[in-house]
Amino acid sequence: MEKKKIGLIGAILMGIGCIVGSGIFGTMPTVAAEYGPGIVYALLGAAVVVILRAMSLLYTSSALPTTAAQFVWASKLVHPALGAFISISTILMPTMVSLFGVLFADYFIQLFPNLGVTPTMASVGLLVVFGVIAWFGNKTSVDVSNIMVVLLLIAIFLYIFLGLPNIDADNVTFGEIIRPGIGISTIAAAIGVLTSSLSGASSVAQLANDIKKPERNVPLALALCPLIVAIIYILMAVVTIGVVPYAEVTTLTDVANHFMSPALLTFFIVGGPICGIITSLVPVALACVALVEYSARMKVFPACFAKRNRHGTAYWSLVLVMGIAIVICATGATFGVVMTIFSFVNTLSEIPNTLSPIFAHRKYPKICDNSPVKMPYPLAFVLAIVTACICAYLCYEMILTLDSTAAIGILAVYVVGYLYFFARIRFLKGKGVDLIAEMKEPVAEWEEKERSLQ
Numbered sequence: 001m002e003k004k005k006i007g008l009i010g011a012i013l014m015g016i017g018c019i020v021g022s023g024i025f026g027t028m029p030t031v032a033a034e035y036g037p038g039i040v041y042a043l044l045g046a047a048v049v050v051i052l053r054a055m056s057l058l059y060t061s062s063a064l065p066t067t068a069a070q071f072v073w074a075s076k077l078v079h080p081a082l083g084a085f086i087s088i089s090t091i092l093m094p095t096m097v098s099l100f101g102v103l104f105a106d107y108f109i110q111l112f113p114n115l116g117v118t119p120t121m122a123s124v125g126l127l128v129v130f131g132v133i134a135w136f137g138n139k140t141s142v143d144v145s146n147i148m149v150v151l152l153l154i155a156i157f158l159y160i161f162l163g164l165p166n167i168d169a170d171n172v173t174f175g176e177i178i179r180p181g182i183g184i185s186t187i188a189a190a191i192g193v194l195t196s197s198l199s200g201a202s203s204v205a206q207l208a209n210d211i212k213k214p215e216r217n218v219p220l221a222l223a224l225c226p227l228i229v230a231i232i233y234i235l236m237a238v239v240t241i242g243v244v245p246y247a248e249v250t251t252l253t254d255v256a257n258h259f260m261s262p263a264l265l266t267f268f269i270v271g272g273p274i275c276g277i278i279t280s281l282v283p284v285a286l287a288c289v290a291l292v293e294y295s296a297r298m299k300v301f302p303a304c305f306a307k308r309n310r311h312g313t314a315y316w317s318l319v320l321v322m323g324i325a326i327v328i329c330a331t332g333a334t335f336g337v338v339m340t341i342f343s344f345v346n347t348l349s350e351i352p353n354t355l356s357p358i359f360a361h362r363k364y365p366k367i368c369d370n371s372p373v374k375m376p377y378p379l380a381f382v383l384a385i386v387t388a389c390i391c392a393y394l395c396y397e398m399i400l401t402l403d404s405t406a407a408i409g410i411l412a413v414y415v416v417g418y419l420y421f422f423a424r425i426r427f428l429k430g431k432g433v434d435l436i437a438e439m440k441e442p443v444a445e446w447e448e449k450e451r452s453l454q
Helices: 009-017 023-063 071-079 080-090 094-111 119-135 143-167 175-177 184-198 203-211 214-243 253-254 262-297 314-329 334-363 365-369 379-401 404-430 435-440 444-452
Strands: none
Touching: 009 214, 023 071, 023 094, 023 184, 023 214, 023 262, 023 334, 023 365, 023 379, 071 080, 071 119, 071 262, 071 435, 080 119, 080 184, 080 203, 080 262, 080 334, 080 404, 080 435, 080 444, 094 119, 094 253, 094 262, 094 314, 094 334, 119 262, 143 214, 143 334, 175 262, 184 214, 184 334, 184 379, 203 253, 253 262, 314 404, 334 365, 334 404, 365 444, 379 404, 404 435
């Protein structure tokens, strides 16, 4: 019996479900408070960047699918030193996990104002609880996750439809939205931060073989998903800066409090950010753990990080990821700073992905020309160069918004990381292991397939 495949609508719904999460409940008020009406153009710009990145990913993933693709493509298509760059970046990726802790604290305190819990206690508490649960393995229920996504969407649409009639023209006008009066560099920094809130639809590219007419439906889904969500988020942004003077925005709950009853406000907090955090925290944290574990299996990190307990959890990788996230939360760092750090690192580490079509076609031209998704190489080449340049520019603008301590801290991680990597090469060479040669070794399946197409 032929396997039933996913149609265009199913692919779009899946992509939207992957995008919509808790991030927007933190980034929206943070960006709105700083950039005001400029958030509309920032969201549109973020959608364009996400679509361009997804198209580059689509080209390579359809031709050379693999586990831990970001690391494998960088190491085997370009150079092991670039693979090390991806591994070192994973040390900074737990900032995303800490984001969920900081965001959870903001809304938890508003839900239980008389509990006597500080924001730092709430954020650290959430991450500690998750770390303990994750130690015993993770079996997530698709049905429960889907219910939470439905609640999340209901909360968002309540915010939009109840908020639009309550917009005050004194706070924002249509003219201010069309011409916000801020420069390109300012918009670029906002775009860089918001790209993370519109990412996620690229998961559709990983399932190209399960989708009907992938050469048409996958690119359409990758383009439409972030665009549809961006429009939804723009409506949320208009409500956010229209109901409350944008400089006074702290959380979306503060805004919703102006037009929602106490019962609806409670539902909004639970159905929106709380459900969003639950549906987002688990996959993001586990992805970070998996990245560290895979780097250990590839010998870049010590072997202890690949060890699993009887529940199947790479426990030292879990301890490292959650430890970094908890330390960040314990410092009392604000959401805006943590989000910018993560967005910068995420965008920077995406640059090798965006350039992967060029290196993939150079080494495996036959596979690329005969992949399920038919994209002409000249188009893929142009997309790769343009997207890489845009990502590099966004990184530049984001790093300028950080204070010197945060910027130096990021630089220090990469410097120490590469010093460790070169020391690791020498250490393993003393044990008779050539780390560079192992990271360079081609994937046998790719080699065989390329030869078969000659």
